Amino acid sequence: MLIGKVIGTVIATRKDEALVGAKLLITQPLDMKGNEVDSPLIAVDTVGAGVGETVIYVSGSVAPFAVRKHEVPVDAAIVGIVDRIDLQL
Amino acid sequence: MLIGKVIGTVIATRKDEALVGAKLLITQPLDMKGNEVDSPLIAVDTVGAGVGETVIYVSGSVAPFAVRKHEVPVDAAIVGIVDRIDLQL
Amino acid sequence: MLIGKVIGTVIATRKDEALVGAKLLITQPLDMKGNEVDSPLIAVDTVGAGVGETVIYVSGSVAPFAVRKHEVPVDAAIVGIVDRIDLQL
Amino acid sequence: MLIGKVIGTVIATRKDEALVGAKLLITQPLDMKGNEVDSPLIAVDTVGAGVGETVIYVSGSVAPFAVRKHEVPVDAAIVGIVDRIDLQL
Amino acid sequence: MLIGKVIGTVIATRKDEALVGAKLLITQPLDMKGNEVDSPLIAVDTVGAGVGETVIYVSGSVAPFAVRKHEVPVDAAIVGIVDRIDLQL
Incomplete structure (x- = not known):
């Protein structure tokens, strides 16, 4: 997983029907x-992330697991909102 | 997901039979x-995208989900047509 | 999917048994x-591609779909032979 | 698989419910x-790795296999702790 | 698939139990x-590759297919030993 900041949204009226209702957030790694x-x-959000928040996101074919629907064509999903990062370098 | 612009088409007569009838669009990220x-x-299109349009596409093994056929060898699919991008930087 | 040119072959006598009989072509993106x-x-070929031809290939875990066998360890497959590319830039 | 060093932890209270209880470690390749x-x-840990240890991790859609739960949205997992690397160059 | 040269081994006593007995080889692309x-x-080997040999390996979620066990968290596997590469440039 990587972290990113939600910086916007994307609107698409014509889309895959499995994406209807999906919240698509533009995420800056x-x-x-x-x-x-x-x-x-663009990552699908299922944890209630908002613009400006720092999030954890997954990439690839595990992204549909976050959506809890089978066979949804998404390849990135926000799976958590970061409270704190502890680096011990 | 990423966004891209459809800039052309590719024609392949000899191809995997699961791809017969598939619309293959050249997409510039x-x-x-x-x-x-x-x-x-090259992304398979199932939402009716045309040359010049800005689209959302997925990559990897979730792409077949857009085609609604099992076990189709495609690794990129157009899943939406972008109406608007709202960036709040 | 990406396009490439078939530039050679690779021979491996000792290999995963699921690959016995597979045609492994070296493909230049x-x-x-x-x-x-x-x-x-190296991409597995199932559409009869030959050296010098321009092909469409897939990468990743959708590649086994082209082989029509389950659970074959291949991560790239040639799925079409390019007749024509129409770019409308 | 690649190797990395665990350099920290990430805390996320709001997250995908499949991640509740998961140990998320920041890993430097x-x-x-x-x-x-x-x-x-960020990799999920299931082998008891700690900060400062050198680990083996997997990326992509095989990461959920380490968690032993189906359909968990994780794309990286620590699968071993390195005892020794023998390079014979 | 890509080719690589086996240049070493990695030893991990504490590891995912699905990896017990797995031969983990360091492979230079x-x-x-x-x-x-x-x-x-690091690639898991199932074809009997040894240090110094040139091998074919797969990456990603098809790697478990080489291990012939389900749900093994490996993302790279050696699937053949190269006898000859014929380039016709």
Whole structure:
């Protein structure tokens, strides 16, 4: 899993019917110190994340598990909202 | 999921029989501001996307879910057409 | 899916038994204009591709779908032979 | 699989219910000589790894297998603690 | 699939129980001309590969297929030993 910051939303009226009602959040990947890394992606949210929050997200074919529906074509999902990161370097 | 712009089509007469009838669109990945990033890929379309449209696509083994057929060898699928992106940076 | 050019073959006598009889082709990834990008990979072929042909290939865990056998350890498969690419930039 | 060093923990109170009780460790990827490579990621731990230990981790959709629960949205898991690496270059 | 050279072994006493008895080999990715590319990874071996041999390996969630056990958390597996590479550039 990686962490990211929710920076926006994307609206798509015409879409796969399994995505109807899905909340699609634009997520900026962060390193563990909070610096932006890589490009933003779209992740489906099921934990109630909002813009500005730091989240944990998964990528790949485990993302549908977060949606609790089978065979949903999503490849990224927000699975937690970060309270605290403890780095012991 | 990522966004991209449909920039063309690819024609393949000899192909895996599960792909017969599939609409294969060449998709240029974009960042959330609409700039081109990375190289184009081929995505199967099931939402009626056309050349010039900005789309949401999935990558990897969730792509067959968009096709609603089991065991189709596709690793990218267009799952939505972007109406609007709201960035709150 | 990406496109590539078949540039060779690989022979392995000792191999996973699910791969016995599989045709393993070395494939050089191309961009949509035909330029070489990235490093060659080995893809299993099930559509009768030959050296010098431009092909469509899939990567990842959907590759076994092309082989029509369950649980075959292949992570790339040629699924079509390109007739024509239409770019409308 | 890759190796990494556990460098911290992440706390998330609001999260996917399948992750309740999961131990989420921040893992810094290492090369085989122990140098840091790439950015840290979050991996679920099921083998009792602790901060400072060098571990083996898997990425992608096989990570849930380590958790022994079906359909858990995790994409990285620590599957072993490294005792020794023998390089014969 | 990619090719690599086996350059060592990794020993982990504490590990996922599905990995008990698994032979974990450190594999240096090679290009098709035998030059080293990218960083070494750990692949499970089921074809009897040894240090110094050039092998074919798979990555991702098809790797468990090589182990012939379900739900084993491995993301790379050696599936063949290379006898010959024929490049026709």
